[in-house]
Amino acid sequence: MKKVYIIQTSLVSHAELNSLFKELVPDAKVFNIVDDSLLHDVMANGGLTEKVISRMCKYFEAAAQNGADLIFNQCSSVGEAADIAANLVNVPVVKVDEAMAEEAVRLGRRIAVVATVASTMKPSCNLVRRKAIESGLEVEVIEYLVDGALDILMKENNREKHNSLVLEMVRKAERECDVIVLAQGSMTVLLPELKDIKKPVFTSPRLGVIKAKNVLDGGKNE
Structure with missing residues (x-):
């Protein structure tokens, strides 16, 4: 069974994305890493910060260490941080957008x-x-x-x-x-x-x- 890790910055799309994976990729096991402070910090600072990028990198590395077959980035606001984090893991990364x-x-x-x-x-x-x-x-x-x-x-x-x-x-x-x-x-x-x-x-x-x-x-x- 393939493992998918969704990195999320809020719960607003949590149910929908998990439902879509269940519908479209029913043989995958989906895990969620949710940190709503990421979006808060991006909005408060008007864009990415070094701390946001650092946390994203750690989440990607944790997913890879836990055997992820794919990492799915849920939030457009941290999409460019996901691009940076993707370079640290030997796992396919898909951004939602x-x-x-x-x-x-x-x-x-x-x-x-x-x-x-x-x-x-x-x-x-x-x-x-x-x-x-x-x-x-x-x-x-x-x-x-x-x-x-x-x-x-x-x-x-x-x-x-x-x-x-x-x-x-x-x-x-x-x-x-x-x-x-x-x-x-x-x-x-x-x-x-x-x-x-x-x-x-x-x-x-x-x-x-x-x-x-x-x-x-x-x-x-x-």
């Missing part, structure tokens, strides 16, 4: 990145640009920040208000771009309300787990 970025650059030249916390915007946009370069494509990445909406969802537990704010920004992005990327996995709560959006809209959890399955099955993690 990689496949989403790959699909976005495949389908559009003007790509909207919609985020609900500022710390996610830069790494998410950088990932889209990097995937475009890897594919030999030129893209324009446009930022749409709904600052504070994540707190409304997580701390106030107000899904209706969160969805209303994000949906307004998605509609703006639809008018201006070819493809829309929802930068955080927590934004899947918006999916039932996106039926009238005509442009492609991508969220990360399912695409990320599908990529993880492909890697576990012997495919390349490009």
